[in-house]
Amino acid sequence: MTESGSMRAAVLSGRGQLTIDEHPLPRLRPDYVRIRVDVAGICGSDVSEFRHGPLLAPLESRHRITGHLGPLVLGHEFSGTVAAVGAEAAGVQIGWSVVSAASASCGHCSACRSGNGNRCPDYWAVGLQQDGGLAEYCDVPAGLCVPYDAAVLTADTAALAQPMAIAVHSMKQANISAGTRVAIVGIGGVGAFLLAAVNHLTDVAHILALDPAPDRRLVARTLGATETAGGDVDHEPDVDVVYEMSGTVAGLESAARLTRPGGTIVLTGLQNPDAVIGALLRDITLREITITGAKACVPADDMPDALAVLASRSDWSSVAPEVFALDRLRGLLDGSDQPDAAGIKLLFDPRARASRPATHGL
Structure with a gap:
């Protein structure tokens, strides 16, 4: 895939308006990395943006931090492999298995300096204020990439890390x-x-x-x-x-x-x-x-514990039993489609043409 290429993505353009189509790859920013998305999940905020939005997504007015304006690729819960590294991106290598912490903050205000970046007034999230991971590729700031051991967690299980980090942060309150x-x-x-x-x-x-x-x-x-x-x-x-x-x-x-x-x-x-x-x-x-x-998470504090909790069980099928093809996303969001197996989390493979059982144990 080239810099001028395109990718399949789930693009929200307005309330109830979501298409699965070819979407242009952006130019990779110097301090960003490009993740080849393996598995992405959705949560209540994605459902709310589709059914009641725009609430957080900058579809109608430019976001003051990210600069995004217009149709948005949803998805802030995902696992993948680092495919490219920007010229100024540090601490990340091509080929790493990573999850996205999703949450970004300024790093300079009093909240950030005290280790509470989730309270930052400039807080924003991938998939809500910038294009996200319900796509074949997603570009994120290098600091939001958290490596995981692919010998311990499958990509399906690792895709649960971001919501698990939210839970860990809530627990610690x-x-x-x-x-x-x-x-x-x-x-x-x-x-x-x-x-x-x-x-x-x-x-x-x-x-x-x-x-x-x-x-x-x-x-x-x-x-x-x-x-x-x-x-x-x-x-x-x-x-x-x-x-x-x-x-x-x-x-x-x-x-x-x-x-x-x-x-x-x-x-x-x-x-x-x-x-x-x-x-x-x-x-x-x-x-x-x-x-x-309890708001969001502090990636440095909560992501390691989240990955440890996920690694503590060999089977998360009661929570996320199935991985869907991206083409089923709209129907699952509007309720016209129903999962084949009972579960709580919906996971998607952006390259799959058919749904499959989730793989959690190694």
Whole structure:
């Protein structure tokens, strides 16, 4: 493939407007690397951009950091192989197996200097403010490439690293020690990974997983939940740390109901800004419950742990059982197509012409 060539890519041009077509390869920037994408995943933000956007994607006005304007290649969760290295890109070599950390920051502000680049006012992401990885190739800043050992993880499993890092970062927002009782409200993509991270990286006493969907509760059991229940669980408020992942008022109500006086709620799911939660906040205040937020991840801190959690299991098929051809993306986003196997994460091979079972064990 030449600098003037093209590639197959999933391009979003407006609400509900997505095409799988030939897309021009950009000129490789000096401080960037070109990744030959092996496998890419989608998450709730991709679905939201397609169904309700543009929300974050700069389709109509130029992004002040990346300079992107117009149709955008989606995808910020992907694994691949370094195919080319810009003249000023350091620390990356052609042929490396890498995952993209996706999140970029300025590196100079007080948040970045303190190691919290996810709080940077100039924070942006590949696949949301710049062309992403639902394509045969993706160009990213060299600093966003995190190598992984292809002798330990398959490309299918490695494609789960970015959302796993989000889960690891969320986990770290509360003080968890031996004997802590934990609840996770919402076993979607990040919620499932959070459960796996808590189970592998900590020594908690009990993990309660809440989700109204029976198949997701079953996944929670396979990932190490001690107890599972639907969202209407009648439970004593005896949980030390509750992670609210659903972004719903019902989920927050469940979190408040479960948290012991003096406990902690970590909010990762984004609430609807129009929702009325005043009475709920009053109850949280009177019981001195601490609320903290969790945003994205800090790649240097969270990616190594994410890769370790992924390597701790030989089979992630309950989470991501299938790898789809890119041609099925639109149907899976708008609901006109359905996966052949039950799972939580949707993975895509940008070169495949037919879907295949995911390969997780080596």
